[in-house]
Amino acid sequence: MAGTEVLLNAFVTLLVTLDPPGMAPLFLGLTRGMNSAERKKVALRGSLIALGILTVFALFGNGILGTLGISIGAFRIAGGLMLFFIAFEMIFEKRHERKEKTTEKAITDDHIENIAVFPLALPLIAGPGSISATILISGSLSEPLERAALILVIAVSIFIVFAAMMIADRIDRFLGSTGRAILTRLLGVILAALSVQFVVDGIKSAFHL
Template sequence: MELDTLINASVTLLVTIDPIGLAPLFLALTAGMDRAARRQIAFRGIVIATGLLVLFTLAGMTILDLFGITMPAFRIAGGLLLFWLAFEMVYEKRQERKQETTVRAVSHDEMKHIAVFPLAIPLIAGPGAISATVLLSTEMSAPLERAALIGVILGLMVLCMIVFMLAERVDRFLGDTGRMVLTRLLGVILAALSVQFVADGILAFRA
């Protein structure tokens, strides 16, 4: 296995997953939650995302072909789901958040839901990361190369966890007003990102 191939895979996945860029999104999604709840959501989301990326590394094209799904279709679907989330963030239509003085009560089911969608899918293991993983797996088809690609994925997931845990400290300085402004601002950014996903998918269909 060539070093250039491994470096290319690392850079490609780092850019598409973008752990640093996910930090403010994670903070907005878990606003008002205590440290334990936030850590649990981060861990669940990363485990799920890791499983998906490893699965697509080993059998990506086979899975998509099996269900007759094209990558442009997957990109459009992810964009639409992301737009729905952005709409709720901007207009405060998300599930009611009950806050006490310093502790927020979060149900077990709600934490599981946030960890799966939108944290794991499509923010961490989104269309871009999955498509990059599938493409890289076709170039790194030897067993040793596949193992190295999985190692890169695991390393990036550890980096995501570290970034998410550091994001907790930012919450102290924001307060209720800061969180409200941040949530709406990120909702607008997410809306633009979702439109880009859909547009890329449509252009790929027409190509």
């Protein structure tokens, strides 16, 4: 794929895996009892930490794979399968349940003071899906300018998540349970198609087809 196509693919994939509308009710659960200023601080810190994590993987993910002796083709296949599993969970509403359990655990274990780091930044924002997608896409970009553009795409995607958290209460009321279910399933189908493409590209790369 050309650089522009890869970056467009990156934006769609990251936006789907980050799932801003789905993050809204989870963020409300995480910050229950906090005022608007405290919520903004948690959202901003969590978003910046997640941006840092994904930027590191965008820049050095392939180097880490090389050190471990893992080819980009193999990682594309593994990452594609992982993204497909996430898509499957989204379509059948398993992912939201798993994230809600993570949210509840964080509150009961009294991690409020560190909520921006765990579980907001990791694993709710910079989770396995978004990290895998970042490494997969960065492997398709060889030029420094393209890598810089990928980091910009990551920043824009995370800003959308931050914005969703800032208007979380309004999004939750607007979508309702039915709206969230429909949107999550639709995004899951899109992610499933993208993940299959990753597997196909991985097979071609691994077997030099």
